[in-house]
Amino acid sequence: MSFITVKNLSFKYPSGTENVLNDISLKVEKGEKLAIIGQNGAGKTTFVKMLNGLLKAEKGEVIVDGWNTKDFSVAKMSKKVGYVFQNPMDQIFHNNVFDEIAFGAKKLKYSKEKLDSLVEKAMKLTKLSEFKKENPYNLPYSMRKFVTIASIIAMDCDVVIMDEPTAGQDYFGMQVLHNLIEGLNKEGKTVITITHDMEFVVNNFDRIVVMTNGKIIADGDKRDIFWDLEILKKAMLKQPNISDLAREINLNKNILSIEEFVE
Ligand code: ADP
Numbered sequence: 001m002s003f004i005t006v007k008n009l010s011f012k013y014p015s016g017t018e019n020v021l022n023d024i025s026l027k028v029e030k031g032e033k034l035a036i037i038g039q040n041g042a043g044k045t046t047f048v049k050m051l052n053g054l055l056k057a058e059k060g061e062v063i064v065d066g067w068n069t070k071d072f073s074v075a076k077m078s079k080k081v082g083y084v085f086q087n088p089m090d091q092i093f094h095n096n097v098f099d100e101i102a103f104g105a106k107k108l109k110y111s112k113e114k115l116d117s118l119v120e121k122a123m124k125l126t127k128l129s130e131f132k133k134e135n136p137y138n139l140p141y142s143m144r145k146f147v148t149i150a151s152i153i154a155m156d157c158d159v160v161i162m163d164e165p166t167a168g169q170d171y172f173g174m175q176v177l178h179n180l181i182e183g184l185n186k187e188g189k190t191v192i193t194i195t196h197d198m199e200f201v202v203n204n205f206d207r208i209v210v211m212t213n214g215k216i217i218a219d220g221d222k223r224d225i226f227w228d229l230e231i232l233k234k235a236m237l238k239q240p241n242i243s244d245l246a247r248e249i250n251l252n253k254n255i256l257s258i259e260e261f262v263e
Contacts, residue, residue, distance in 0.1 A: 001063065002027035003190065004051065004159065009060035011046060020046050022214040024060070030158065033185055034192045035201040035222075038211035039236050044194045045086065047211070048161045051192075052081035065158065079108055082152035086163040086194075088136075088144040091151070097123070097139075098132040100147055105154040115154075122154035125180045141168045146176065153180070159190040166197045178204055198240035202226070210235045 004027065011021040020043050028034060036044050049055045050062050053069035062069040064080045082104070085091045094100040102119045110118065123129045126146040131139065136147045145168060152160055165177055181191050181204050195201060201208060201222060208225045210218040218231045225231060232239055 001066070003030045003065055004028040005061070005063045006051075007061045007063075009047075009050065009057050009062060011050065011055065011058055013046075020214050021050070024214075024216055026209065026216065026219065028159075028190060028192070030190055031185065031188050032190050032207055033181065033205045034190070034207045034209060035205040036192065036194045036209045036211060037196070037198070037201065037235070037237060042211040042235075043214040044211055045163055046214075048083060048163065048192065048194060051159070051161060052083045053077040054083065075107060078104060078155055078157060080157055081159040081161065082155050082157035084149050084152045084160070084162045084165065086167070088141070088148045091148045092136045092144065095135045095137075096132070097128055097134050097136055097147055100136050101128070101132075101150045101154050104151050105156070108155055110156075118154045118156055119150075122150040125153060125183055126150040127176050142170065142173045145169070146173075149180070153184070157189075159192065160184055161192045161194075163194045164196065165193060166195060166200050174200070198226075198238055202240045210237070212236075 006024055006026040009021055009024040010019050012019045024047065036048065038044055046055060050057060050069065051064065053072060053074045056070055064077070067077065067080065069077055092100055094103060098119060101122055102115060105115055105118050120129070123132060126149055128143070128146055128150055131143070136144055139147065145165065149162060149165065166174065169177065184191050193205065206222060208218070208220065208222050209216055210225065210231055212235045217234060218225055218228065226240055
């Protein structure tokens with residue numbers, strides 16, 4: 001079994017009339033870097049909330065490291081899967097950065113030393129160390145977003161899920177994001193992101209899952225998905241900047257080699 005195994009998952013909100021997720025199956029291994037892309041309303045946020053049990057499967061199953069999310073509370077699942085909300089205001093409750101970042105990790109009952117070192121490490125990765133006594137509400141949006149990312153990193157979960165982390169980030173913020181994704185990945189963590197920023201995907205992720213209308217319509221290497229114009233059109237997605245793609249993707253694939261040309 002894969003580290004994350006999603007089997008025939010369907011979901012409908014209590015207030016809704018139609019399924020928001022339709023028969024989704026997916027396998028993700030430890031240490032993968034995965035981007036979930038697709039138009040607004042495709043079901044991306046709903047889907048990732050099911051990976052840590054914030055929403056529970058109605059039909060089908062979500063199993064993480066042998067744990068079926070149906071059988072565990074969100075608090076328990078958070079040891080395995082951390083989810084960073086799209087809007088930082090949905091996730092900030094304390095009046096200083098250190099306490100905010102330590103909040104989730106405290107619930108996991110680490111020793112004081114371990115907790116402090118996890119929070120320090122998370123602040124270092126998100127470039128927040130010098131702001132640890134600030135009130136998060138006094139920080140700009142982009143830094144508040146990093147506070148929420150740090151609070152999930154500090155929990156030391158196996159899987160870190162970020163929902164639109166590039167929103168409001170400038171070039172510095174994008175570099176911080178890049179370095180922290182690399183850092184987490186080097187530790188063997190799985191990093192999953194939802195994003196509309198295709199350049200961010202090219203620069204940071206290997207595997208892409210494309211969603212439309214509550215279904216996964218493509219799942220594969222970015223070197224394949226971003227050349228598949230049919231898929232991109234179907235999901236109404238922009239192809240990334242060609243020079244970014246060229247750096248990442250073997251252009252020869254779509255160009256006749258000299259030998260083929262001569263034949
Ligand atoms: P995405 O993240 O791809 O934009 P969402 O998962 O947020 O998609 O939303 C998928 C669909 O579910 C949308 O049609 C949205 O309006 C609906 N939806 C999202 N949250 C709720 C909710 N709490 N109650 C009812 N419908 C919802």
